[in-house]
Amino acid sequence: NAGVTQTPKFQVLKTGQSMTLQCAQDMNHEYMSWYRQDPGMGLRLIHYSVGAGITDQGEVPNGYNVSRSTTEDFPLRLLSAAPSQTSVYFCASSTGGGYGYTFGSGTRLTVV
Amino acid sequence: GQQLNQSPQSMFIQEGEDVSMNCTSSSIFNTWLWYKQDPGEGPVLLIALYKAGELTSNGRLTAQFGITRKDSFLNISASIPSDVGIYFCAGQLGSSASKIIFGSGTRLSIRP
Numbered sequence: 001n002a003g004v005t006q007t008p009k010f011q012v013l014k015t016g017q018s019m020t021l022q023c024a025q026d027m028n029h030e031y032m033s034w035y036r037q038d039p040g041m042g043l044r045l046i047h048y049s050v051g052a053g054i055t056d057q058g059e060v061p062n063g064y065n066v067s068r069s070t071t072e073d074f075p076l077r078l079l080s081a082a083p084s085q086t087s088v089y090f091c092a093s094s095t096g097g098g099y100g101y102t103f104g105s106g107t108r109l110t111v112v
Numbered sequence: 113g114q115q116l117n118q119s120p121q122s123m124f125i126q127e128g129e130d131v132s133m134n135c136t137s138s139s140i141f142n143t144w145l146w147y148k149q150d151p152g153e154g155p156v157l158l159i160a161l162y163k164a165g166e167l168t169s170n171g172r173l174t175a176q177f178g179i180t181r182k183d184s185f186l187n188i189s190a191s192i193p194s195d196v197g198i199y200f201c202a203g204q205l206g207s208s209a210s211k212i213i214f215g216s217g218t219r220l221s222i223r224p
Contacts (some may be wrong), residue, residue, distance in 0.1 A: 004154075033212075035214075040121070040216060041216055042116075042118075042200060042214040042215055042216040042217050043155070043200065043214040044214075045212075090154050090155075092154070099160065100143075100145045100147075100157045100160055100202065100204070100212070101157075101212065102157075103154030103155050103156070104154050105152070105153050105154050106152075106153070106154050
């Protein structure tokens with residue numbers, strides 16, 4: 001099993017550009033989430049989904065959109081990139097309950 | 113919102129030493145999770161705790177779910193070079209994987 005696959009691994013954007021970070025999981029997990037990781041701030045939840053067609057906002061949703069048309073895929077869209085969105089982004093999935101998340105290897109995004 | 117206070121933020125140890133870190137919160141959690149993140153990778157689940165007072169081991173790692181359900185501890189015995197990385201605690205509210213909150217991490221380094 002591939003687990004959680006994120007693409008791309010690295011990306012540089014200019015301010016104002018838009019892009020989509022891809023995330024796919026092959027474990028048939030219902031729960032999927034996007035986190036951003038900034039130095040000294042741990043992991044902060046951007047958006048999450050509890051199943052296909054259902055999404056909700058996390059702690060830091062502004063500037064990001066998500067959709068969940070299938071169980072496997074959970075893309076994150078940056079609408080108009082800003083330097084404050086420079087970060088490492090992690091996608092994660094879970095069966096739910098108390099088993100925690102399986103994380104992808106991350107996308108390092110730099111906005112100049 | 114809920115916050116987890118993880119300490120220490122960083123620590124330098126000699127190979128062979130024991131390591132302790134902890135996480136506290138003002139909120140009560142149903143599940144405590146401990147993750148480790150290697151450079152350039154996503155966090156990987158080390159230990160999950162489900163009951164107040166529970167003590168669980170995974171090799172040289174031992175974690176405890178605090179009696180008050182507001183804290184958790186992770187100990188690493190006889191540290192080795194591959195223990196280097198960032199350790200995150202995470203608390204889960206209720207039974208939904210969407211309600212997981214992460215601490216800011218403890219960066220573990222080994223003195224040469």
